Each structure stands twice: as structure tokens, then as C-alpha cells.
Amino acid sequence: MPFFSAITTAADCKARAGILQTDHGCIETPIFMPVGTQGAVKAIEHRELDELGVQIILGNTYHLYLRPGNDVLSSFGGLHQFNSWNKPLLTDSGGYQVFSLKDLRKITEKGVEFRSHLDGSKHIFTPENVIETQRIIGSDIMMPLDECTPYPATYDYAKKSADMTVRWAKRNKEAFDNSSPRYGHTQFLFGIGQGSTYPDLRRACMNNLVEMNFDGYSIGGLAVGESAENMYEMTDISTDCIPQNKPRYLMGVGTPENILNAIELGVDMFDCVMPTRNARNATLFTSRGKINLRNAKYKFSNDIVDPEVITYTSSFTLGYLRHLFIAQEILALQLATIHNIGFYLWLVKTARQKILDGSFRQWSKNLQQDMSKRL
């Protein structure tokens, strides 16, 4: 069985339904992957993720490398053993987090030197050692070290940056090919395309990566401040470059609308902190738009969050959920997180069904209209 198989591609757009096969289980695409930065998705239990249909979660290499650290992860036999999550795991390379440290990091051809945001200690990430760390983490799907080009970037900077990302990709791939999984299960490596908002740079970068034959391809450096139009254009260009038989992952995206539009453009995988972070800020996503639970209009509301998306949170009224937020109860964060992750999973699961039955595009259009109603 191949790592990825595209089962159906829509007739009227690039949307597709597929399956990713890993040693920790199958993943039906399009899929949303909740972010579990430090080996845990914030404010939700693993068994609740299971219950919501979550098939894969993310871990952040930068955070895990600093805490609990490679010594602890190695001693436990990897992240799956450490955090008792026995489904697929994807890790980023740590690059994105390091690049966002701004004053604490220095980029060279070798890699990126940085100081820990926790204790100021000095470290370096290279294309080689991020592979080693991800071998220790034991994630099913690994990311290479790339430079997430900041936005806006001049053409010149974006080109230099994308070129370095390509050179690093080669070193990442070599380090990957010259090393083995530590815990007996197969690990896959993606390439990450950059190129800012310049079509020719995006194309060149992705084509270079495709030549190296990665297991899948990520579209990086988007959702960093550019317009939605720009984001969709770059996504469209990127998915055109990626072979049909390889999975496509749009990193860090996004709103429900972004996800629907990117699915239409042929993206298979998504991650974003939005559902979990917004949940903790009392904002719930629904099939009729967003709800801000702090709004006084919900004080006496007997309604549930979203009749389309039934989760444990549906056992409670908006009035009670609002009270929990106003009273600063931790349970508020738990219930809001359950709903929002439930909503994102409902979104991609329904999208998949609609792709399979040929009605994706119309459904997506209608849903986006419904979602724009409430704020």
C-alpha cells in the first residue's frame, strides 16, 4: 500500500479525497490536524480527540527539543510512548518557531543559531540535526528545516531565501536517507515550498523539491500577513507543481473559509492553532458563523452551539457556556476546545463526503455563505 492514494478528484475543481497510510493508522484526507505544540493539544484530552474523529496531531520540534528535551523523549522511546498518543503524529522542523524569535536567532548557510525563549541558552538547528531530533521524537511525518520567508519580502530576498530552502532541503533529504527510524515504525519526510508571493519563485522552489522526490509537499510561508487572494494564488500554483500521487499540506492555515477554498485548490492537509486558541478566547466556530460567548445576548440562551456539529459540548446551553467564561472556569476552555476541534473535524469530514459524492463545490459555497452571516 502506498503512503498516499488519491481516491477521488472533483470534476469541477482540484478538490480530492485520499488516504494516508502510516504505521500508526490511516488518515482520511482532506484532514485537519490539531496543534499539540508541547506533546498535548491545549485543554483537551487524547480520548476526546479520538471521540471527535481526530486522526493525526502535530507536535512542534522546537518546543519538544527544549522541553521535555531529547534525553527524556529518547528515554521514553519517542513522543508516542511519552504522551500515550497512539495515532499518527506530524512534527514541524522547529524552523518556523526559531525564525519567529527575531532578536534571538542568526541564520547562516549552516543553519540557524538561536537562544531558548525559556532560559536564553544557545542552540543551533541545521537541516541535519532537525532530522535527528525528529528521529528521536519518532513522528510519523517529519518536516525539513526551511526558512519561512517573512512577509512582505522583496523579490531579491524571497529568491535568496527560497534558494537556501532548496539547498537545505537537499541536506534534509540526505540526512533522512542516511538515517533510520529508532522505534520500528516508518517515518516520512515532506519538502516545504517557499517563494513568498512571487509566482515564479513558488514554481521554481516547488519544482526543485519535487525533483528530490519527497514523500509529500508542504506549502510554507503563507498565512503570514499576505492577502487571502495572494494565499490562494500561491496555493493554486503550488498544488499544480506537486504530483497527483503526493499529499499536499498547507501549513498553518486557517479559518474555515480558508480551508474550504484550499481544499478546492487541491490541498489535503491542514493545521492551525485557530480552533484551540479561539476556543480559549471564548470564540466558537459554527456552521452559521462565529459566536463570541462573552456577548450578553447569550446570558439566557437555551440554544446549543451548533445543531450541525454534535459533540459533548452540545450537552450544554450557550447560557451555561457563557457563564463558565464569565466566571473564568477552566471547564469553559475545555468545552469550547471540544466544540471548535469538533467543528474543524466536521468541516473536513463533510468536505470529504461531498468530494466523494460530487457536490463539494456547491456545498462549500453555500456553507461559506451561511458562515458569513453571524459575527
Next chain:
Amino acid sequence: MPFFSAITTAADCKARAGILQTDHGCIETPIFMPVGTQGAVKAIEHRELDELGVQIILGNTYHLYLRPGNDVLSSFGGLHQFNSWNKPLLTDSGGYQVFSLKDLRKITEKGVEFRSHLDGSKHIFTPENVIETQRIIGSDIMMPLDECTPYPATYDYAKKSADMTVRWAKRNKEAFDNSSPRYGHTQFLFGIGQGSTYPDLRRACMNNLVEMNFDGYSIGGLAVGESAENMYEMTDISTDCIPQNKPRYLMGVGTPENILNAIELGVDMFDCVMPTRNARNATLFTSRGKINLRNAKYKFSNDIVDPEVITYTSSFTLGYLRHLFIAQEILALQLATIHNIGFYLWLVKTARQKILDGSFRQWSKNLQQDMSKRL
């Protein structure tokens, strides 16, 4: 069926196993009641409380009265409807919280005037209106307004205070007898004994309450700074005054050791913030003593918290739980809370079994020895 039946009393001590019958279900005593101050137990879901064998939770009238407020509670049809907890609920009268406001309250014969800790607004609690509020809350078991005598208190102050508590108890009882449940289910009212650490005051106060024939009796004003010896002595005196056919509730107590010793003295019901609050501070109760998860010695630990007490938290190692606390993950609070409430419920459930099979005292002694080992 009577509200309370004592099934078995130990031969070698006053410990007893009983059943409380309410319209929201039976409660097997001795029982521990997790504290759900604002209509939610902190950092744990209702379904998780169920799973751990929780049979009744507390609500705090002071907090609920201020937020969400009687208007919201009344509009929803009471706290059970509002928070979707369909098992028994017990509410305090709000007195304890108000008395702890120190500079913000004034006690008169009429009741206690206070300012909200939330917005400084002025309110008064009287023996009559706390009954009314608890009718609106719809708790299965209600508490009367009493003065929780501060510790230490002079004999003179303690006597005056206990005398007022008795006069208030009479007014509480009248207000209760002259009002009806709002939501169709039966509500019960307890009396609360005071008297500080003075045996004759304790006896006089409780005997006066017993004459008024409450549905059950609480032992108040303990665990407020007095010695454990004092607390046990006052508990012993109090349970001697309370008729065998009435439930006995030791308010706000306590450590696992306190609970075992008070069960031996004939107490049936307990509540305390200790398991939930300590959980949020990384302290876990176990059958071998307390664990502080911040301790570096757990960094690489593959052990589970307590092989005697299996909960969802047992799916994880001490090493991972420690990591979650160090990394400040909300999941740390969730998993620690599940374990600690699980431990307290295991404690009272096992105590009940041991009372039924006649081995309570010896078991309690052994367990207390085991629990004193680790710190």
C-alpha cells in the same frame, strides 16, 4: 423510603455505611462531595465526575447568587437545568463565604450585609432569603445561614455566636417550612452546629438544632485553624448529639487522613476543595502519600500515579504528567484533577466496603500508615 438510612454501623467504632435518597438519585455514604463553587467543578467535566463515581456535588450559594444570579438560574429552572448536572446537588447557605469577606461585611441579628467581591455592590443574606435563593437554585440538600465562628474565639464570643446561629436556624427552618420546591423535586434542609472548640457549646448548639428536627446535621466551624485533635473531639461530641437516623456532614474537611478519622467518628458526608485545588498545584494524593509532580525525580519516571486508583490519568506516566505541569499545559490540571477526585472517591467507596465487611478500623489504620510514607 426515608431520606437517610444507616445500613451498618461498625462494631468497634462509630463508622457507618448508609444511603441518602433524593429525587436526583441515591447517595451511598460515607461520601465525598467535590466542590463546584460556580456550578462547575474546576477543570473536570460532568461526565468525568460520573465516571469516577461522584454521586453528589456542591454549589456555593454566595457565588451562584452573584453569578450567574437568581434571574438566570430561575429562568433556566434551577441549577440542575442550567449546568446539566442531573445527579444530587448540595448548596451551602453562602454564609461561610460572606463571613470570610472580613472588611466587606457587617453582621446584625437580621442577617449579614456584604459587598460583592466582584463589583462592590451591596447585598444582605438573611436566614429567610438564603432559603429563597436555594429554592431558586433547586439544590437537593440546602444549608441554613449560620455564623461560622472564627478561630480562635473567646468562650464569650463563641457562645454569643452559637446562640445567634440557633436563633437563625429557627428562622431558616420556618422559611423552609413555609416555602415549597419550585421544580417538583424534594429539597432537604440541614442544621449547622457551631460552638468553636468548646465542648459544652458544641453540645448545646447541636442539641438545640436536633430539637428543631432538621433533615440532617452539619458540623460547621471546623478545619478553620484548630488542631486536628480539637477537630476530632468536636466531631465526636457532635455525632454523639445527632440522632442515628440523620445524616452527618463535616463541612470543609479535609485531608484523606481527616476523612478516615471522621468516618470513624460517625460522619457520613464530606466536602473539600483540597483534591481539586491541590491538583492544580501539581500535588497528587495516593495510597502511598502525596506526590509533588514538580519534583525533578519524576522527569524520567515510567510509573503511573497510583496502582490502587485506576482512572483515565493512569493512561499516563508521572514523567509525562510532570512535563505537562512544567510546560504549563491545561491538560496537566485536567489529568491531576481527575486523579485526585478519583482518589477521594476511591477512599470513601473503599471505606464503605470496609465498614460493610467489618474491617474498616484496621484498614484505615494501615492506609494512614502507608499514606504517611511519602512526601
